[in-house]
Amino acid sequence: MTNSSPEQRSARLALLAAGVSVVLWASAFVSIRSAGAAYSPGALALGRLLAGAVVLGLLLLIRREGLPPRAAWPGIAASGVLWFACYMVALNWGEQQVDAGTAAMIVNIGPILMALLASRFLGEALPPRLIAGMAVSFAGAVAVGLSKSGEGHASVLGVALCLFAAATYAAGVVLQKPALRHGSPLQVTFFSCLVGAVACLPFSGQLLSDAAHAPASATLNMVYLGVFPTALAFTTWAYALARTSASRMGATTYVVPAMVVLMSWAVLDEVPGVLTLVGGAICLAGVAVSRSRSRAAGATAAVVAGPVPGSASSSPSSGEGAGEVGVGRVD
Numbered sequence: 001m002t003n004s005s006p007e008q009r010s011a012r013l014a015l016l017a018a019g020v021s022v023v024l025w026a027s028a029f030v031s032i033r034s035a036g037a038a039y040s041p042g043a044l045a046l047g048r049l050l051a052g053a054v055v056l057g058l059l060l061l062i063r064r065e066g067l068p069p070r071a072a073w074p075g076i077a078a079s080g081v082l083w084f085a086c087y088m089v090a091l092n093w094g095e096q097q098v099d100a101g102t103a104a105m106i107v108n109i110g111p112i113l114m115a116l117l118a119s120r121f122l123g124e125a126l127p128p129r130l131i132a133g134m135a136v137s138f139a140g141a142v143a144v145g146l147s148k149s150g151e152g153h154a155s156v157l158g159v160a161l162c163l164f165a166a167a168t169y170a171a172g173v174v175l176q177k178p179a180l181r182h183g184s185p186l187q188v189t190f191f192s193c194l195v196g197a198v199a200c201l202p203f204s205g206q207l208l209s210d211a212a213h214a215p216a217s218a219t220l221n222m223v224y225l226g227v228f229p230t231a232l233a234f235t236t237w238a239y240a241l242a243r244t245s246a247s248r249m250g251a252t253t254y255v256v257p258a259m260v261v262l263m264s265w266a267v268l269d270e271v272p273g274v275l276t277l278v279g280g281a282i283c284l285a286g287v288a289v290s291r292s293r294s295r296a297a298g299a300t301a302a303v304v305a306g307p308v309p310g311s312a313s314s315s316p317s318s319g320e321g322a323g324e325v326g327v328g329r330v331d
Helices: 003-037 043-064 070-097 100-107 112-120 128-149 156-181 184-199 200-211 216-241 248-254 255-267 272-289 295-305 314-320
Strands: none
Touching: 003 216, 003 255, 043 070, 043 200, 043 216, 043 272, 070 156, 070 184, 070 255, 100 128, 100 156, 112 128, 112 156, 112 248, 128 248, 128 255, 128 272, 156 184, 156 200, 156 248, 156 255, 200 255, 216 248, 248 255, 255 272
């Protein structure tokens, strides 16, 4: 009992942190509508990353965490280029080429790719409930996408950009996971954000030009994107990712479509249709299935939690193979 209690507490905190991330990422879709009308894709990504880097840098100085260990840098650099830079630019650009419903359906391939990559390169298990839950959630995301397509339009370039965004998102998360074994969530997030901002510096001219003509509301939305969906949400995501598997974290992001539906209803007064509501409910049901554990897995967790601390069962790979047994033992 003394071994399982800290693990259960860590699992609850990780789930809470993941919840903060998906709520803030859902709110980003609402803000991008305003900012994206005045800022080009690259400029919006750069402005968002610069705002996020300033906030994260101040927090890093206040906490005096300093530089992460050398072993964390490969994952930080790769995640910064792929997830923080390429994903944001590609998604911003792609949503200008295809309707929102098509973009949502394509980008939601990301968690599936993430689970496959994590299984191949991180040795994470793919429990049947996780696979089933992701399939259910993806079906719900497709339903939400279809309901929001309307007349719709889709170009080959737009589809390719959304596919690229999904791939870079999945690869970025999987590459970030090993870095979190060496650096803190704040260190990994700040320096990944900084790397992403440096990669987007070629758009600095566009950012200055767009900022000179953009309305104040668009600029404020860009700053909001940097402070909350970037600085805060990526940090809470890193905290949760360090304490659970990448594939389970990816499945959790299927909450986002359902949250976007509710936020659009509340903030933009966009009344959702029946198919939209049904799709959102299916997404939530799929996430619940993917996060659940069978009785056999629970029994295995109880057996593994029993041995004396420091046994072989405390390694990250063995813990993830048994579901959530390794929670809190990654670092």
